[in-house]
Amino acid sequence: MASVSESPYRLLGRRIPYVEGPLKVTGRAEYTDDLQRPGMLVGRLLRSPWPHARLRSIDVTAARAVPGVHAVLTGDRYPTPFGVLPITHDETAIAVGKARYIGDIVAAVAASDERTAERALSLVRFDVEPLPEHSDPRMGVSKVDEPIHARGLAGSNVQKEVVQHFGDVDQAFARAAHSVRVRGTFAGVTHAFTEPMATVAEATPDGRLTVYSATQVPHYLHRALSEVLGLPMHRIRVIKPEVGGGFGGKSDPLPHEIVCAALAIETGRPVKILFDREDVFYTNHGRHPTQNDVRIATDADGNLLAYDIEALIDGGAWSSFGTVTTYYNGVLSMGPYRVPNFRYRGRRVYTNRPPSGAMRAHGGTNIRYTIEVALDRLAEEIGTDPFDLRVRNALPPDSTTINQFRITSSSFLECLSAVRTASGWDEKFRKLPYGRGVGLGCGFYISGSNSPIHFTPKMPQSTVHLKVDMDGGIAVHSMQADIGQGSNTLLAAIVAEVLGVDLDRVHVQRVDSDVSPIDLGSYSSRVTFMMGNAARRAAEELKERLLAAAAELLGRPAASLKVGHERFELSEDPSVGVPFLEALHRAMETTGALTSSGSYQTDPRGGAFKGAKAGTAPAYSFAAYVAEVEVDHETGEYRVEKVWAGFDCGRPLNRLAVEGQIEGSIHMGLGQVLGESMNYRGARLFNPSLLEYKIPTPQQMPEVEILLVGRDDPAGPFGAKEAGEGPLIATLPAVGNALYDAIGVRFTELPITPDRVLRGIDRRHAEGRGWKGR
């Protein structure tokens, strides 16, 4: 395995500016709300003001009578349930029978303009029966009056329960020399991408439906539209314009997307639904409010003996990805350390709150915080350095976890040693003055899911098509979804790398289900790995044909040729060669435009027990971060001064994009620590706005030093693994543990707002525990 510090490639491994950058800096990139269609109507949604209510009847007569109103829809018109996971279809486009949270969609209208639409909605009359409000997941685990969904476990609001046990945890704790128990409590957080959701739909007289939407997963939207609207997929065309950020929040098929299409079908006119920021907050699907209890046991030397984990997860009103969340809160603790005994019980409970779902580093963030804080405590109890404890227990490369995850490449140890040196850890840990501290946090994440939501498990997860015509431009088609992370750039760069051409020859086409071969889209940090492999294969196929044509022109065997820059040349004498275009034109003489296709499917992974596929991935990323903080012990305010980010993403294929993902992940992870939270009182969200939902500002960003220490992954494209989600995870515990080093207080409740910091210091004083002489 080669070190990745030097790139053997012409493009890959360097800093490649985003191909669509010039369009974005000039405002020319086209997002869904930028689209206009002739005769387009405005679609508006009526949201439930009730947290939980039976909808006895709905009268839309007056709303329909408003001049300019073209359609008013209620839930009974398209009642087919859907959901991102095939096993938990519990959503409907518009509420049917019950409203389940404040913000649930209860009616929709298409009208000539916004004002008319709102007027119509104000005239919809409801006869409702208020039902008990369920907002505390602790109360939802046993039988309740009027559960939110009929499918809750045994009359409760439990949507999913996962119980796993590997090895013998009780026996391990019985012989443990050290053990700790930490309860972590996490407020919900949300993606807060800058582009509010928007959808444009148009049903045309040829019996087809076209839907443009701000989505991360055009393919899942395509399937949900087909299911709910009762149209075969081939009569629906899904187009993804530029997407202004997703982070998981645009990965479920969302009800408003279906409603917009339904309104287009009902009216025969194009319809646009654009969200207000408040709508975005109610749609949520963010990180779950969670409480987790973590017990960890080690022997006298600090070798991990067992994890015993319980998680109680507030799901909100729907399932969304929740079954996966419930598994991930357990199984994503299987790295980056070797855990010989493991027990997990996770329950996700429906509440009358906006649904939670998948958010960047889905399922791996909250549990990781608690584990890393627990390890920090253990290190202190054992009297060992937190780095040494982690080195001792690091999961080695080419190993198998107790739940049968196969780990291939891992540079976790290199991550640890790189940040230990760069941060000056040994000179700082427990040695900085009171109020200043350093902390270590580590992370581990899937590089795509081995068992995605798909038609059949054998189908490729990603397919890429290439077409080259006489102009020499290479059109690339794939349903991978660039939502800002730079996947279009990577796709173009891989194709250009393999074919030896300049990047400007390669044109990545807009995602359009009519022409884009299916790729499962941007979630689970799968794109680089899977699309990258598919793209490489598609390009290799073209390369073979071009080499053959060049060989003919040169009268030499193809095997004696290699790819040069914009030409094909003799390996032994690169001065003899054929320009790209000449080879291309020769190759086209019999076939016309050259096309090729590459696809990627994961190898089978995982054990045979129930839930064994959850968390299996073709590769895993690893991280070790150190944060340095400065705490104002009088006010509880603190500043994260610097983060050293040691990350193993295999070979970074676009350093600019990898850095961007890491810096952005640190920002987002920091938000969850510093003050981001979905502030509920009961079922009610108190801060559905960007003023009161506290995304960190430029001045809150720490200095970031990135240390990319991975090696080539054997199965990743050009050795690459993911860098989109894993980089978030380690941020949180690094800061939490740094706060401990600074002021001697363990924070197990996020966000860590200044009032909580101060309360923590008070508590320490009350307990009479000194820290660094204070």
Added chain:
Amino acid sequence: MASPDRVSFRLNGQPVEPSCPPERILLDLLREELRLTGTKRGCDLGTCGCCTVLVDGRPTLSCLTLARLVDGRSVDTIEGLSPAQGLSPVQRSFVEHGATQCGFCTPGFVVTATALLRRNPHPSRAEIEGAIAGNLCRCTGYRKIVEAIEAAAGGR
């Protein structure tokens, strides 16, 4: 002064006089009436900076500006800050430094940064961070945006 139901101003250097009821917001006028969609709608309440335009050279939240009140003034949007060919120095620097990810906040940042560098051609890092403190970016963690603005300043 425009006729009573219109507003007359210079938009990206050209005089325009669209019809405009009193309650029309500048952002809506630009995006919906004048079809200048480079100016983005992120929150509609002045809390994200995506809709920033220049009014008489001053960065302005177009979502909190009544369109009628730009009467007689000069409005520059991201389209107006973009040369006919190629990119402005700020734009080029944003591209080269990877300061865009999803791109939705980018026009607002470019407008804010352009105004900053006109006012203060050699800002310190703290001045840059201060100047962009009204623009939210959820993708980049701001580091590459700050670097891009620093480089654009240095390159002048």
Added chain:
Amino acid sequence: MHLDPFELHRPTSVEEAVRLARELAGRCDYLAGGTDLLPNYKMHLNLRPHLIALGDVRELRGHSLDRVGAAEPLADLEADPEFRAAYPGVADALGEVATPLVRASGTLGGNLLVETRCFFFNQSYFWRSSLGFCLKADGDKCHVVPQKERCYATFSGDLAPAFLTLDAEVEVAGPSGRRRRPLSELYDAAGDGIRRLSLAPGELVVALHLPRAARGQRGRYKKLRVRPSFDFPELGVAVAGRWDERSVDRLSLAVGGVETYPRRFDELTSPLLGAPLTTDRVDELAEAVLRKVRPVHNTFLLPDYRRRMVAVYVRRALAEAREGGAAG
């Protein structure tokens, strides 16, 4: 988010503006920078059918060290080094208001008169309708302190505390002419989050006047909030005065962000005059201010914490107060 239709008036003089406001009494709002009013209008908070835009009233613009026009953008004050140097506490506050983009349009008058804020008030029509409206808009009860009499919405301007410490005066134009009165009297200490100002219907704040003695004092404004931009104050403490190791000649302290109006604490500061500002005296002052304020739970941070921070911020504001320039 569109605005409901209204009639827009564009007077060109103070007198015309005041006349319009009198004619439209109770049915109009003045509009300056719009950064406070328009978000509230978008949320359908206390809409009026007439807006009187002040941008064409020349008299409201411009500033000197003595006088600041009410419609002067905050950014223009911030950009004036002489102004900042003369009034260091005000300079702090200017840099702390919302964001640079808000300050580019937002005006002095707008910040002095900024609408009081509350989690139950600053919400959309939909949000408020789902809970039941509150005293301050469309309803008849308070959700913060459940009762039907008093509104607890918090005064959330940054500049008022700083200017209060300088004995600033406001010039107010009304139907019966102009008058000047202390800035502190602009706010209704006996009122609440709704009846928060002493302005009569139609009265217009024209300018803020600064006495000669305001210059060159020490000054500091410190603001508590979660993020260094965007957020309204969870607490704002301003101090100004003249003191050295031996003696306090003048000392003034004002607090915003915790009650329904910005409040000056002369009764606590005047006993300190003529004596040295010792650590003990500062601590006593800080604790005394803390005892006087009662924040409620209607902002992001908890009220106990905000209250506790009053003492810390008072101590720090005094310790960090800088000497103002441009004296005399």
